[in-house]
Amino acid sequence: VMAASASGAGAIIVADPLESRRAMALDLGATHVIDVAAGDTAEQLRAIRPQGVDCVLDTSGAVPAIDAGMRALSPLGRLAMVGVPKALDAAVSVNILHMLSLGISICGVTEGNADPQSFLPELIALNAKGLFPFEKLMTRYRLEDINQAVTDQHEGRCVKAVLTMA
DSSP, rough: HHHHHHHSSSEEEEESSOHHHHHHHHHTSEEEEEGGGOOOHHHHHHHTTTTEEEEEEEEOHHHHHHHHHHEEEEEEEEEEEEEOOOSSSSOOOOHHHHHHHTTEEEEOSSSGSHHHHHHHHHHHHHTTTTTTOGGGGGGEEEGGGGGHHHHHHHTSOOOOEEOOOO
């Protein structure tokens, strides 16, 4: 959300089952939020963007979310997957003719598909300008509270758990 906002993206739509994450997304620059529990995610996306969305970034690794993202893409749309699935054998089914006729692209993303030597200084510069406030994503835990940090991460109560020694 922050990167899309900082780059000047138009509609930034976040789909999440947790109200707290949807509120955070709006605070960080999302223009719309969708409660995935409220119905078909692809239909909700198309209610906002009837022609479809240009890009879907899946951070969940959940097959239903990826399927909904593919169904919501516009012609020449792109689906990028960064989320790690819970099951090692998780797989999505793709309608090849649909992909070919719309020119849809799908890719996996590792570490932002970026060169850290140039990308990290860019992120730091954006942070210094207030355009990439990554500290808002962090919840700090004392080292002795590591089990709570892991639980909160798994249950979606925090975005990035950061352990501190003090």
